Amino acid sequence: MVVAVAEESRGADHARTWVEQAKASYWCLVDTEHRVADLYGMVNVPQAVWIDEAGRIVRPPETAGSTDHFRRMDMTTRTLAPELAQARQQARTDYLAAVKDWVTTGRHALPPDAVKRALPKLTPEIAEAHARFRLAVWLQRNGRAAEAAAHFAAASRLHPDSWSMWRQAADLEAVGKAGGPEFWARVQALGDKPYYPPPDLPGFAAPRKN
Amino acid sequence: MATILTDRGELTAATDDGLWLDAADAERATGWVLKPEGMCCDDLCVPLPAAMVAAGRVDVAGFWRRLGNPVVHDEARQVWALGAGAAARRDALAGDAAPDFALPDFAGVTRRLSELRGRKVFLSTWASW
Numbered sequence: 001m002v003v004a005v006a007e008e009s010r011g012a013d014h015a016r017t018w019v020e021q022a023k024a025s026y027w028c029l030v031d032t033e034h035r036v037a038d039l040y041g042m043v044n045v046p047q048a049v050w051i052d053e054a055g056r057i058v059r060p061p062e063t064a065g066s067t068d069h070f071r072r073m074d075m076t077t078r079t080l081a082p083e084l085a086q087a088r089q090q091a092r093t094d095y096l097a098a099v100k101d102w103v104t105t106g107r108h109a110l111p112p113d114a115v116k117r118a119l120p121k122l123t124p125e126i127a128e129a130h131a132r133f134r135l136a137v138w139l140q141r142n143g144r145a146a147e148a149a150a151h152f153a154a155a156s157r158l159h160p161d162s163w164s165m166w167r168q169a170a171d172l173e174a175v176g177k178a179g180g181p182e183f184w185a186r187v188q189a190l191g192d193k194p195y196y197p198p199p200d201l202p203g204f205a206a207p208r209k210n
Numbered sequence: 211m212a213t214i215l216t217d218r219g220e221l222t223a224a225t226d227d228g229l230w231l232d233a234a235d236a237e238r239a240t241g242w243v244l245k246p247e248g249m250c251c252d253d254l255c256v257p258l259p260a261a262m263v264a265a266g267r268v269d270v271a272g273f274w275r276r277l278g279n280p281v282v283h284d285e286a287r288q289v290w291a292l293g294a295g296a297a298a299r300r301d302a303l304a305g306d307a308a309p310d311f312a313l314p315d316f317a318g319v320t321r322r323l324s325e326l327r328g329r330k331v332f333l334s335t336w337a338s339w
Contacts, residue, residue: 003323
């Protein structure tokens with residue numbers, strides 16, 4: 001069963017178009033407070049967790065099919081070179097194949113010790129960031145945008161690795177800002193660090209740098 | 211009246227300065243029960259310093275921080291978020307069952323992860339932004 005959680009602090013209507021186009025037979029849920037990211041220590045979208053029949057996590061939060069190829073986009077034409085576009089598509093296909101493989105054969109499920117080792121490293125700062133983010137979403141929803149912005153900013157300072165917190169706050173400020181010049185500057189500032197760390201699966205080596 | 215955001219949901223309660231709640235509201239907000247020996251949850255009791263309890267009311271913000279959890283509030287101290295500390299989140303993630311949650315679908319129907327026990331679940335996030 002697929003559970004697709006929309007991290008969408010603007011509410012369901014803002015994400016509805018995509019869900020309707022997907023004509024999904026699985027669960028599509030709306031998470032205005034990014035509750036799932038808080039519970040599972042997720043920092044970006046798309047990230048996924050695999051859960052077995054007994055309700056155990058068998059793969060920790062990991063990038064679900066996306067890659068860093070977008071960082072080598074031609075910024076004037078906003079396009080990817082064909083070989084990069086193809087590599088990106090291949091990574092999606094490969095990740096989906098791994099998920100299907102797990103469903104039918106159980107392959108790629110990790111033993112409990114390996115899952116524990118790969119879980120996100122949570123800190124008091126991250127915990128406070130999630131509390132501030134939640135407070136900020138409430139303030140935003142109740143017409144107190146200026147006060148909300150201060151808490152969103154504090155949350156991002158406390159948890160700089162969370163792209164979801166930063167981009168959601170940017171989107172609430174203005175639709176499109178989450179992918180605007182400030183976003184690209186932040187991506188640039190990553191340097192050699194990945195935006196989408198590849199999952200620890202066969203065939204998913206770290207993508208080559210520029 | 212203050213608004214309190216917790217893992218257990220959103221509630222409103224009468225407060226004094228700060229987040230002093232009567233025992234019933236303290237339990238609604240935290241799941242912990244005020245007893246003579248302190249704040250108790252199942253078999254576990256945490257003693258409260260004298261400064262955190264007065265006339266049947268509990269300094270819930272102080273108590274929550276004492277458990278290692280974050281507490282944040284708005285400027286007017288009327289909206290409070292009682293978060294979960296790093297250790298609590300870590301323990302839940304490393305536990306035997308994936309952390310449970312309930313969220314609405316696009317028709318407004320509440321779905322709970324644990325309803326899917328017995329099936330493999332691919333839990334994935336996405337966003338419009």
